[in-house]
Amino acid sequence: MKKLLSVIALMLVCVFLFAACGDSTQTTSDPVKTEDKKTEATDAPAVEEAKTIVYWSMWEPTEKQGIVIQKAVDAYMADTGNVVDVQFKGRTGQREGLQPALDGGMVIDLFDEDVDRVNGTWSAYLMDLEALSAANDYEATGNDALIAASRDAAGGTLMSIPYQPFVFAFAYNKDIFTEAGVTSSPKTWDEFLDACAKIKAAGYAPLTCDDAYMTAWYGYALARFVGQDGVTDVVTNGKWAEEPAVLKMAQQYEELATLGYISENLPSNVWPMGQNGEFALGEVGMYINGTWLPNEVNAIAGPDFKWGFFNYPAVPDGVDGVEAANFGAQCLAINKDSLVSEEAFEIIKYITKGEFDTMLANESMGIPVDSANAEWPVQLAEAKVVFENLTKRYSWAANAEANVDMTPLLKENFIKLCAGQMTAQEFVDAMEAGS
Amino acid sequence: MKKKNRFMIIVFLTPALIMFFAIFIYPIIRTLIMSAYNVPHVTADVSTWTFVGIDNFKKLLSVNLFRTSLWNLLRIWLFGGLGVMSIALLFAVIINSGIRFRSFFKAVIYMPNIVSAVALATMWLQYVFNNRFGLFTTFFQKVGWETMANIAWLSPEMKFTSLLIAYSFGMVGYHMLIFSSGIERIPKEMYEASTIDGASKPRQFTTITWPLIKGVLKTNIIMWSISSVGFFVWSQLFSTVTADQQTITPMVYLYLQTFGAGNTITERNAGLGAAVGVLLTIFVVVVFIVTNFVIKNDDLEY
Structure with missing residues (x-):
């Protein structure tokens, strides 16, 4: 009996051990229950069909860019009922951690960094955005020079969307x-x-x-x-x-x-x-x-x-x-394996167009990327x-x-x-x- | 009974052994293997690795910047070590000599260890070394020592010295505590007897304290060597964005090769980074062996 108990104990220890080391990620295309997620979309429509989009951001949550991006994401969640898991990694965290995380199979749908790093170092992980851009008529109000730079950095194809240019x-x-x-x-x-x-x-x-x-x-x-x-x-x-x-x-x-x-x-x-x-x-x-x-x-x-x-x-x-x-600019890119690419592109639009593009430019004394936002900060x-x-x-x-x-x-x-x-x-x- | 014990040993040791192999042994073996390959990035699939034999080591030793980083490491280890060990030992002896407010002084000297390195480095960079209104400049101006007041502490000529001063300042308390724990274990009767015999404090130090804390000194040297080899954060804080000739260490070089440098997209080779890791491990092992050889274990020590 004691031997049996010991064997059970050993098995339990091993189970807990491997469970702790196991992959905690999930498939983002699965519908998730709103009560399991932190969301502010209290009156969001179609709760049972909500999707989760994982976004790794290069900003800190306390800097102005991070604060505005969080607001844009909150607005997206309130409007769509989807859940965005934003993780602010900071510059170093993103540069060191993103590639190992993607290689390790973590689900990260959307990420951002410098135009050259995204399109150069991380090129193998990028989704071709030409079709999504065309379907959303994105370039109608895009910054031509920056989009050209983004295409150029990726060898001629639009693989990332620029924002926060400099x-x-x-x-x-x-x-x-x-x-x-x-x-x-x-x-x-x-x-x-x-x-x-x-x-x-x-x-x-x-x-x-x-x-x-x-x-x-x-x-x-x-x-x-x-x-x-x-x-x-x-x-x-x-x-x-x-x-x-x-x-x-x-x-x-x-x-x-x-x-x-x-x-x-x-x-x-x-x-x-x-x-x-x-x-x-x-x-x-x-x-x-x-x-x-x-x-x-x-x-x-x-x-x-x-x-x-x-x-x-x-x-x-x-x-x-x-x-x-x-x-150049920071660039938002979608993981080529993402199952929620349309939703991720919608988030990109929230961040880089209209109200939040203006807010981002004003709050961070930065340059807007939406050509409809012609006013640059006075500085x-x-x-x-x-x-x-x-x-x-x-x-x-x-x-x-x-x-x-x-x-x-x-x-x-x-x-x-x-x-x-x-x-x-x-x-x-x-x-x-x-x- | 013996059989039961063996079974229980297996039950309780298995998780620890699995963790030990997963967290320590596997990375060590993987790093060793990686050092013989060109590896595009740290988590690159093994199929993308290219075998290069000892070329990574050959390249490292032929690169001026890596040699500079080794020279910086040696200077940190030797000059910093001599300074830190001397001051730490002095403080430990003073603190254990029966002075009043012993705990208070001990806490004050140890305090830099509980402050974040980022905060400490910012204090040194933006305040102490500032050549316009910094502590050193204003202090030396007030005492009329113009030569010292005019030193540009953060210029390329002085940056290494400044880095070493700042880093050592934070390390004294840690090593003082280790020395202190050794001195505390020496029986008080020895000091009382020697005092009665008329021995002065310096004599007590050379004939009682020093011979009896050789084991502690050995521990301190090895701990200092390990922390010197891992010298990274201070170097990064003293040279943000791009590395610096005066502050680069092998760990920083390893980082540049493994994760890329600054804002420009540079070629990465995690295999070269692994080779740096192997060389640093060899350095620590050599220091350990030499220290054990030079400082022999005595029959009586604390």
Whole structure:
């Protein structure tokens, strides 16, 4: 008898063990009972036919984007009676966790991240959205440039829907520009130098940056000379000495440092010290960053801060000018194995169209993607001009970070170059030696 | 009776053994195997793996950035270790020397361990090391030490030192507690007898405390080695978005290879990441063996 009890005990232990380790996911196409789910759709129609859509979001639930997305999802649930299981993973959680979860067979119907990551790294998991987009006439009020970028990133097919777009450009303090007598934003390198000289003469440091964006800045600077493909060639094939533009570009920054146009605090600016400190406090004229900057520093800069944006200027003998920039968006994609793709696409429409697109833009000081929402937040008025003039897209940092083994060295040496601790030739030599 | 016992042992050990194999043994074996393959991403199907033999290890040792990360790890382990162990031992001796408010001081020194590393790093980065209004800058300005006041603590030249100071600050309490537990076990009579014999406090330390806590020192060195090898969070906090020459460690390199770097889509190879893991394991095992060899177990120790 005791032996029997022991065997039963052993079996129970094993059952509990494997039950605890087992797959807790469920098939989303199955109708679910509303009482088993957390839903606010108290008066929702067709309760017994409600479906569950699992959405992994890259935002935190407490940041503005997360809050607005939750509102859009709540509205969707109230209108349809379906249940949306939104899981806010944050950037790191999404980047680390999504692919293993999908590989492990977890049901995730909808997810989002950067346009290149979604369409590149996670391309194997994406559903072709061409048919759904056509059926919903989605592109009638879509942002053409962003949808084209999304198609381009996926090799020509629409596999994801862009939202929360950004442009990477010089943000500037309009009051400082006005005080210094800079009447128009620079479009060429000479105009840029002239603006820097006037700002310096007015008693401000013209330029600053944080360590986190130094390689993005470098990518822009070199891409103006050789284009994005040229930057990729230099960083991945180690052509630091072979490509003459590397030295030319470094000489430009040696000159900026020598003339005192770059803040002396730059070498110590560990993100977000530069953006939250000297730039937001109105001590520096320009800071190169994405259009998310006003949202990030608004609490420090205050409502009186007058925001301006201009694209990285064209350089002498360069191949690209102000028609090229790094712009992109976060993208919503549907799992190719999802059984609730139509419902997931409907959620995408809630987030990226009409009321919630406007709310998302206003709350996060971001750019709307619904072409019917023509108004951009006032802080981004000039970013709109930059965006509308773009015909060429760079990837992040114009691919200056494409070689993971070189990025830290590039970052350190570019900081030293900007701080005047290194000459242009020493910069080239150091990069060549390290490659 | 013996048979019954054996059966019960099996009943109670089986779940633990299954968990042990699933959580420890299987990942170790899988990591070892992965280190000999090119693996597109950490959960990639085995059919997508490409056998490369020892090429991952060869590549690691030929990459400047990985060598830099090893050098940083060595510096953290050696210089940080010497600093942390010395201060922790000093505090442990002082705290056990019969001072008043012993528990209070012990709690204060240990406190950084219960504060999140993110909060601590933010304090150091945004306040202590800030070269405009930071603690160090204003303090040295007030005492008139201009050379120190002008140090840019977070510049590329000083970033490693700053990182080491910040990290070590948080680790002293933990190792002090381990030393303290060893010292507490030494019978008070020994100190009383030596005091009667006229031994000074330094003499008591060198002839009683130090010889009797060698086992604890060994534990501390191994614990420090394990935490140094896992050095990751502080490095990430001191260099957000993109890695940094001065703060990169092998764990950060492993992460870059396994999950990709920053905002650019870079090539991933979880096999290379696994090879980093294997090398780090070897490092800890070597430290363990060397420590056991150098610090011999005595007959009497606490």
